[in-house]
Amino acid sequence: MWSRHGPAGLLDELGAGAALALASATGALLLGMLVVGAGTASIAQARAAAAADAAALAAADAVAGYADGSPCGLAQAVAAASGARLDSCLVDGLDARVTTAVAVGPLTASAAAIAGPPAVSAP
Template identity: 55%
Template structure:
């Protein structure tokens, strides 16, 4: 084996390691973005469910219903505020120990 063969092998290993590092970062970023979308969807669904209850379209109390819907989507209801038939909720989730929150408002048009 000549010196050039050894240098080529080291370069190949370095390139493969760099590609693996980039691939890991892209997968991690994708997982974080997917988790963020799940929390956003949970907030939307919880707000819509609470607004339906407030408007009388579904039975129950708005905030407990919002909490159940958020939990079904893998999130936790942090706050629920009613302004007449307009409900605003904030939900929380996490990915890799990083907290994520989202807020959504639903109700009839103003």
């Protein structure tokens, strides 16, 4: 059966293109938000790792006498300068172990690092 707008069955599909376009745009938006969120989390993890490395090195320098101040105090200052929070600092002999964290919205990215003199192996 034909109407003046074409086959009668096509009249039931008017507006389907708009719904499909809206669904496609929503899917693209959600995918974009996922990619941005993953990128932000990755950057925060890298910042936490860099801050942990620098803070551990600063603490190890203080333990070895190459820097003035308390090891954990220096680690705190370096972590704060790197935009991170120092969660823990432990000095074990000449080794310094630190854990730092960087806020990512409501979540937290954290990293740990150990610094000290190299291990001496027996010949």
